Amino acid sequence: MSMKPVEVRKELVDALRLDLIGPCATRNLGTADEVLAQAPSRWYLTGFLVPLDAGDEQRAEVEATDELDALDEAGGTDDAGTPEPASARQRYLPSSIGMSLLVSATTHRVEVIARWGDYLRKELEEDDDGYATWKRIAREQVVKVDLPEETQQPIESPVPDSRGLRLAVSVRPVQAEGG
16 A cells, blocks of 8 residues: 555654654544553653653752763874763753744634643552552643733643643734735
C-alpha cells in the first residue's frame, strides 16, 4: 500500500507527538489511561507540567552532567588525567505553558478546551514486583473566557475540577497592517 507524502508526514507528526507529549484521545494517539513504569517527567521529553506549589522532590530534579571523553596521549593533549566532572545542578521542571493567538477586536469571549492527563503514582505494596507505576487519568474541561479590550496584568481564571490549573489571559491591541 503506497502512502501519499501528506499521509507520511501526518504519521511522523503523530509518532513524534506521542513520544514527546503523550496520548491524545481526540487524535486517537496512545492509550488515554496508560500506566507508566516511570514518572511522566522521565518518560516524556515535553508536554508535562508540575504543580507550582509541589514539593522540591516533585518540582526539581538533579540534572546529570555529561562527562567529556578523555583523550589519550595519541590524541595530542598534554592532559594525562580525566577532568573532574562538573557539579550537578538543580533544574526546576516547568509549571506553566504559554500560547498566543490573535482575535478580531470584535471578539469578546473565547472558549478554551483544556485537555490534560493527571498521573497518579501507585505506591508499592508488599506483593508487588518492586516497581512503582504512574496511572494516567485523561481530563478535559471547557472554560469560557471573557476578553476585555486590554489588560495591564494577566487575569487568571481557574479551570474547574483541575486540582489547581489556571488560565492567565493578557490582552494587548495590535495595529492592523496599513492602519
